[in-house]
Amino acid sequence: MKTLNELKALRDKIRPTLAMRLKEEGNAGYKYDVLVCGGTGCTSSGSETLLKEFDAQLEKYGVKNDVNMVKTGCFGLCALGPIVIVYPEGTFYSRVQVEDVEKIVASHLVKGEVVKELVYPETLDGDVLKSLNETNFYKKQHRIALHNGGVISPEHIEEAIGMDAYQALGKALTEMTPDDVINEIKASGLRGRGGGGFPTGVKWSLVPRNIEGQKYVCCNADEGDPGAFMDRSILESDPHTVLEAMAIAGYAIGADQGYIYIRAEYPIAVKRLQIAIDQANEYGLLGKDIFGTGFNFNVEVRLGAGAFVCGEETALMTSIEGHRGEPRPRPPFPAVKGLFGRPTVLNNVETYANVPKIILNGAEWFQSMGTEKSKGTKVFALGGKINNTGLVEVPMGTTLREIIEEIGGGIPNGKKFKAAQTGGPSGGCIPAELIDTPIDYDSLMAIGSMMGSGGLIVMDEDNCMVDIAKFFLEFTVDESCGKCTPCRVGTKRLLEILTKITKGQGTLEDIDKLEALCYQIKSASLCGLGQTAPNPVLSTLKYFRDEYIAHVVDKKCPAGVCKALTNYSIVAEKCKGCSACSRKCPVGAISGEIKKPFVIDTNKCVKCGVCMETCKFDAIVKG
Amino acid sequence: MSKKSTIPFNGTPEQEAKLREIIAAHKDMQGALIPVLHEAQAVYGYLPIEVQSIIAEGLGVSLAEVYGVVTFYAQFSLNPKGKYEIGVCLGTACYVKGSGDILDKFKQILGIDVGECTPDGRFSLTATRCVGACGLAPVVTVNEDVYGRLTVDDVQGILDKYMEV
Ligand SMILES: Cc1cc2nc3c(=O)[nH]c(=O)nc-3n(C[C@H](O)[C@H](O)[C@H](O)COP(=O)(O)O)c2cc1C
Ligand code: SF4
Ligand code: SF4
Ligand code: SF4
Ligand code: FES
Ligand code: FES
Numbered sequence: 029m030k031t032l033n034e035l036k037a038l039r040d041k042i043r044p045t046l047a048m049r050l051k052e053e054g055n056a057g058y059k060y061d062v063l064v065c066g067g068t069g070c071t072s073s074g075s076e077t078l079l080k081e082f083d084a085q086l087e088k089y090g091v092k093n094d095v096n097m098v099k100t101g102c103f104g105l106c107a108l109g110p111i112v113i114v115y116p117e118g119t120f121y122s123r124v125q126v127e128d129v130e131k132i133v134a135s136h137l138v139k140g141e142v143v144k145e146l147v148y149p150e151t152l153d154g155d156v157l158k159s160l161n162e163t164n165f166y167k168k169q170h171r172i173a174l175h176n177g178g179v180i181s182p183e184h185i186e187e188a189i190g191m192d193a194y195q196a197l198g199k200a201l202t203e204m205t206p207d208d209v210i211n212e213i214k215a216s217g218l219r220g221r222g223g224g225g226f227p228t229g230v231k232w233s234l235v236p237r238n239i240e241g242q243k244y245v246c247c248n249a250d251e252g253d254p255g256a257f258m259d260r261s262i263l264e265s266d267p268h269t270v271l272e273a274m275a276i277a278g279y280a281i282g283a284d285q286g287y288i289y290i291r292a293e294y295p296i297a298v299k300r301l302q303i304a305i306d307q308a309n310e311y312g313l314l315g316k317d318i319f320g321t322g323f324n325f326n327v328e329v330r331l332g333a334g335a336f337v338c339g340e341e342t343a344l345m346t347s348i349e350g351h352r353g354e355p356r357p358r359p360p361f362p363a364v365k366g367l368f369g370r371p372t373v374l375n376n377v378e379t380y381a382n383v384p385k386i387i388l389n390g391a392e393w394f395q396s397m398g399t400e401k402s403k404g405t406k407v408f409a410l411g412g413k414i415n416n417t418g419l420v421e422v423p424m425g426t427t428l429r430e431i432i433e434e435i436g437g438g439i440p441n442g443k444k445f446k447a448a449q450t451g452g453p454s455g456g457c458i459p460a461e462l463i464d465t466p467i468d469y470d471s472l473m474a475i476g477s478m479m480g481s482g483g484l485i486v487m488d489e490d491n492c493m494v495d496i497a498k499f500f501l502e503f504t505v506d507e508s509c510g511k512c513t514p515c516r517v518g519t520k521r522l523l524e525i526l527t528k529i530t531k532g533q534g535t536l537e538d539i540d541k542l543e544a545l546c547y548q549i550k551s552a553s554l555c556g557l558g559q560t561a562p563n564p565v566l567s568t569l570k571y572f573r574d575e576y577i578a579h580v581v582d583k584k585c586p587a588g589v590c591k592a593l594t595n596y597s598i599v600a601e602k603c604k605g606c607s608a609c610s611r612k613c614p615v616g617a618i619s620g621e622i623k624k625p626f627v628i629d630t631n632k633c634v635k636c637g638v639c640m641e642t643c644k645f646d647a648i649v650k651g
Numbered sequence: 652m653s654k655k656s657t658i659p660f661n662g663t664p665e666q667e668a669k670l671r672e673i674i675a676a677h678k679d680m681q682g683a684l685i686p687v688l689h690e691a692q693a694v695y696g697y698l699p700i701e702v703q704s705i706i707a708e709g710l711g712v713s714l715a716e717v718y719g720v721v722t723f724y725a726q727f728s729l730n731p732k733g734k735y736e737i738g739v740c741l742g743t744a745c746y747v748k749g750s751g752d753i754l755d756k757f758k759q760i761l762g763i764d765v766g767e768c769t770p771d772g773r774f775s776l777t778a779t780r781c782v783g784a785c786g787l788a789p790v791v792t793v794n795e796d797v798y799g800r801l802t803v804d805d806v807q808g809i810l811d812k813y814m815e816v
Contacts, residue, residue, distance in 0.1 A: 072787055
């Protein structure tokens, strides 16, 4: 590939193979495109086996040449996986099992008859198939970073090129100066998606321009927030968009070397990234003299090794250098003195994923989405007590209610929504009464939470907020690198007090101590980990103080989670005296006479909950 | 007494040759230590002090430096793992759906704690942080296999699958 025109010609040549999926004019000679999700979620639920089975069945029915099999990245609705979509109609098959494959081939791909019982019910309106974009899950989404997710095969650069990959790089290199690029990103209002929300264009402009020597571009794909998988999904479904963006950043700041620091726990993403880098090099879209402009750019993948603190930018660079990933004080900022002591730009995966589209479509287009100070969209990993667990991308300013009730399909089992946690171990909770909060950087800050990198965990009435705060503190105590005392010792003390409270040994004074200690840790810690570690405690104290008080004063856990504070008992009026519970109890704590109410001996009971699950008459309660 | 296995180091000459190849391939790389440790662990299954010494010498860094890095990162292990490594996800999405109870059940049945290995070397237990299959929470991995949408009652059945042979 020597020129941008060559790339555009190739794009036009490839486009027809994507036409069916994109519902465009054009044809590549296939009758069907069958898309099978190859994201981590669906791979875990068995999509690799499905692909093999499709291959065998297509052979068996002699329709191999009619069907284009495509292994894509995540569609977003991981809870319904493994997912198979058949175009041209866009039929959405959910939870497909190996046995189902033959049915889909024999009926749908041979005879053209949709297998209705396997179709995701939301896309069926009586007998009529609805398009995916009309379902509640997709209707309110707006996909920029996830644009190619569930559309193309991430392991074939040709498909990415068909979706305009590397044209933004070509445009930047041939039509724009480095300053033009930085100004376009500045004007777009794009802010860092890794949690901090720092304006990306400004960050790029801080790299000194007129100095000789090596500079670097880093991509933070460490994704430490447990329960979040936005960045992983982007890399698994569209690695080229990140590579392209890094090259654009390299052009803007004058760097020719990029590093992607990624969690080793993401083997699929690592593999696809490496394939993508190799293919881009082969096509001359990375490497030397890109588009004949004399601009060189190489990318190398570096694996993390399971330390949350390495998501912090200075720790990440120390880790790439081969040392213990301990943060260093800032200033100096990475823009001046970063990786190997050289000027470095470091951004999050999702931040990069927005860059090529901004260069291609212009800052104004990006500006038109979102709120005044938070432009564009944000990807969230929706998890916990929610029907549609998965990946969603919504315009900034979408309310939490829209995300939970409409896109997420509400709370399972008729339970009540209690709170949502954003920002993981650094963030806070949003209680039910604030469900109409628009999701953007500033609104979340104002209510004591934070945007974070995009983890959004939904909790219902069965979750105890003190227990959740304790869960996050266990995490930070584990992950504190130990370099500074307020964080190393302070978080341990927080955890001790929380443990005491969940065991029913806390006092009102402990709650005050907890709060005071939180503020000390926040102000005295060296890096963001320590500075934000108290947030889950502070925000649960702010919105669920009564729950803390119930633990220390009434010695009760209202949600029935903290075992030391939970007692099981039998409601005599409801008990039929069937003895089922007493036969299941592992410690023989339940006794009684048949057909008369049974009783639990609280001193013997180890609170395993088996009896409650066993009783068919709802006669056993906890509290 | 802890049930950690204390198998003596018994690396083979083939493994050592492989390790020296890995070191040679990374000699000129900036920040080579961590990539070398990753590959060495893939060869030996863990990183005993004997392996760390070879790496220190080969890359020309002190053993203290190597040891410091190995102990800093959770992925690097000083002890051999079980033939089957069970990872119970304690990421937030799994935790709010009860993965803590599932971990307790594994501990109870296997009689080991997190970070330990059964005396016969068959199972080791770790608590993982989000394997990225949150849509299937709660999630347990056994080597490469992933089990999702679990309840406490599924635990015995999973172990049974790895009991034969
Ligand atoms: C303890 C800690 C963990 C972090 N983890 C991540 C992470 O996993 N991914 C990420 O992109 N940023 C993470 N950050 C933020 C980074 O330090 C940095 O601000 C960000 O990657 C910059 O990219 P952005 O401007 O594009 O957001 C973390 C920060 C702290 C303090
Ligand atoms: S705040 Fe915590 S994680 Fe950050 S440098 Fe200090 S001890 Fe390490
Ligand atoms: S909770 Fe468990 S130990 Fe207690 S009574 Fe019920 S079955 Fe027995
Ligand atoms: S199972 Fe329920 S109904 Fe039967 S004895 Fe126990 S509490 Fe009573
Ligand atoms: S991994 Fe298949 S839909 Fe998310
Ligand atoms: S939190 Fe368990 S897989 Fe993500």
